[in-house]
Amino acid sequence: MTQPRQLHLNVNILHGGFYVSAWRAPQSDPRASFDPGHYVRTARIAERGKLDAIFLADVPVLEDKAEQRSFNGLEPSITLAAVAGATHHLGLIATVSTTYNEPYNIARRFASLDLLSGGRVGVNLVTTASGAASANFGQELMEHGRRYARGSEFAEVLLKLWDSWEDDAYLGDKASGRLLDKAKIHRIDHAGAFFRVAGPLSLPRSPQGRPIVVQAGGSEDGRDFAARYADAVFSVGEDQDLSRAYIGDLRRRTAAQGRDPRSIVALPGLATILGSTEAEVRRREEDLAALIPLDYAVTRLGQTFGQNLEHLDLDAPFPDLPIPQNGSTTFARATLTFARQGGLTVRQLIHKLGGGIGHRVIAGTPEAVAADIEAWFRNGAADGFNLMPDVLPDGLEAFVDHVVPILQRRGIFRTEYRETTLRERFGLPRPASRYAEAARRSA
Template sequence: MPSVRKLHLNTFLMGVGHHEAAWRHPLTEPSRLTDVRHYQELARIAERGRLDSVFLADGLALKGEVRHNALGGLEPLTLLAALAAVTERIGLIATVSTTYNEPFHVARKFASLDHISGGRAGWNIVTSAGEAEAHNFGIERPAHRDRYRRADEFLEVVTKLWDSWEDDAVIGDRRAGVYADTAKIHPIEHAGAHFAVHGPLNTSRPPQGHPLLVQAGSSEDGTEFAARHAEAVFTAQQTLEEARRFYADIKGRLARYGRFPEELLVLPGISPIIGSTECEALRLEKELEDLIVPAYGLAQLSQMTGIRLTEDQLDDPLPDIPVETEGAQSRRRLVIELARRERLTVRQLLTRLAGGRGHRVVAGTPEQIADQLQEWFEGGGADGFNVMPPLLPSGLADFVDHVVPELQIRGLFRIDYEGRTLRDNYGLARPASRYAASGSPRSGERDGGPLDLAGAA
């Protein structure tokens, strides 16, 4: 008898909350922005709710107007190692750019996190759209398509490195004095347009084989990249109709890469504002709106749209803006279409974006929030959700303690974890090493001699 389909829930941990005015609300403590205990508390709350994973975004520049918002958090991989130490089952997903890193570093860091956590690591693959990031590395921002071409090869190199140790390469035979079978450790000898990497990796194969691969773009290039490689997609849609279109589109692309629909999970973002009554939820939403600083939102919207907006334009419609850009295409398109579809003034648009930066914001009781999630899940718009609490930790605790039980009562969400790894809980297969599976020549026999591992220690 086939198992009943269950939704998947990731929570996106962002400082003291996703609402841009969260730091001003009395339920938050902005001084905890760089306090590891704050994030450990959040991870434990999420694990208490049996959520699949926690996710940390990242950028390589100070994005936004720090004068008006609590910005400047911690580096994700470092932080997730600390979260691994206080949790047991929840997945740990970090954003790392393919544009301003090298494959060997990234492969080693994620392999290390996967070992530290016992198989709970995931990589959110981004190509870094911002000009400020490029300027921090002394270059001009690469073109959108060029960033994705580099990302394709980058991922190829990283997965080869993860595969370079077969699963049973470590023998640990103390009596014979043999720690590893070097015939099962493979140089990758990659030579491509962007990278030349000999390998092998100097860390043994990750417990999951490959840490979970996540992608978070909805542009044409991003969607095609996800269809080729990703196992989960964090996406943003405002309406169920839009979500259905994206869901059908990306699932429909999988077959040409020899993949099945269940091999890619689509998780739209949602920022739930929860109250014991609808009036209480709407009151909290209004409290947050009243704390918005327009100058901050204008700076964010100006960066997103590529045109400078001023306070003199707050009560005007959004000016005509071309959708195409070398920056973040999908989010820019979403914002422009939202403003046009609902005929919003700039001020109204700022209010709509303040809670989720283009992700859907829903205010209501736990039952009403669950209704929304169920409608999208059963209506062909999602395999689960990327939960973005407006306030942290209170918003996450409210979701875990009140919305999750409602979903469990409806049979939509797990009662307990399915396994010990992130792949187990997402229901995704563990990939075999390409070298073991392909029957490639044993590395120790290359050129008639043993594998040279000099300098690997």
């Protein structure tokens, strides 16, 4: 019997919260983003709510106007190691730049985390579009297409390394004195345009076979990348119809790559503002909006569109700006669509997006938020969501205590953890080593 679809929920731990003003909220600790305990506490709340995973973003640079907002400064894979030891079921996903890393180091690091956590790890592969980040690595900003070409080869090498051990390569046979079956451990001898990697990896496969791969780009190159390599996508979805169209396109591309189109989970970002009544919701939204540093928000919008927007009249309609060809094309397109649909001024856009960029924000009571999530899920506009509470951890705590029980009563969200690995929780098959598969086919 086919199992009914199950909603998936991750929480994106964006430092103090989704709102750029979250760190200034009375209940916030301004130093939380540099405190490992903050991530552990938030993760434990997520696990109490039976969420699928936590998600950590990362940009390898101290961004402009960092004096006005908190940010993710801790290296995410190290942070996840601390969280892994403090949780038992929760998935652990961290962002890695394919532009400024080497695949062997990342393969080894995340395979280690996957073994350490019992198969609960995923890696979000991004192609960093930041000139300031490039300067930290002695490089010029790489052109969009070239970034994705490097990212694709990076992902290919990762998968080869994670598959370089067959499942039964580790023997541990004391009687015979054989620790490993070297015939089942393979060099990869990769030689490409960007990387030359001999392999094999120095670690065996984890209980889930290999870490899941997440992708977070919506451009043409990003969609092709996801179709080839991703197990899950962190997408931008402002509208159900557009999100359904995106998922349909993604599944068609996945099938064209010879993969099962159902083997990829689509998780749009969703920022939440919760209150027990509509009046409480409006008050919380207004209080956080009043604390947004407008000059920072305008600068961030300018970075999204690749131009200086300081000349804009805050109370004039947001202009019809061109989409940058070598920057954050997905967020720019989503931000522009949101502004057009709402007929928003620059100030209104900043307030509606919490000073952020692109992702959908919903403000409402637990019943209203649960109904919205259910509608998107049942209409095929999402397999679940990457949640971004307005303020952490109390915004997540409100979601876990008041929204999750409604979703559970409606029969679309788990009441307990039944699966062991993150891959199982996402309903994805455990991949066999490609070398074992090749041997099976030739037998």
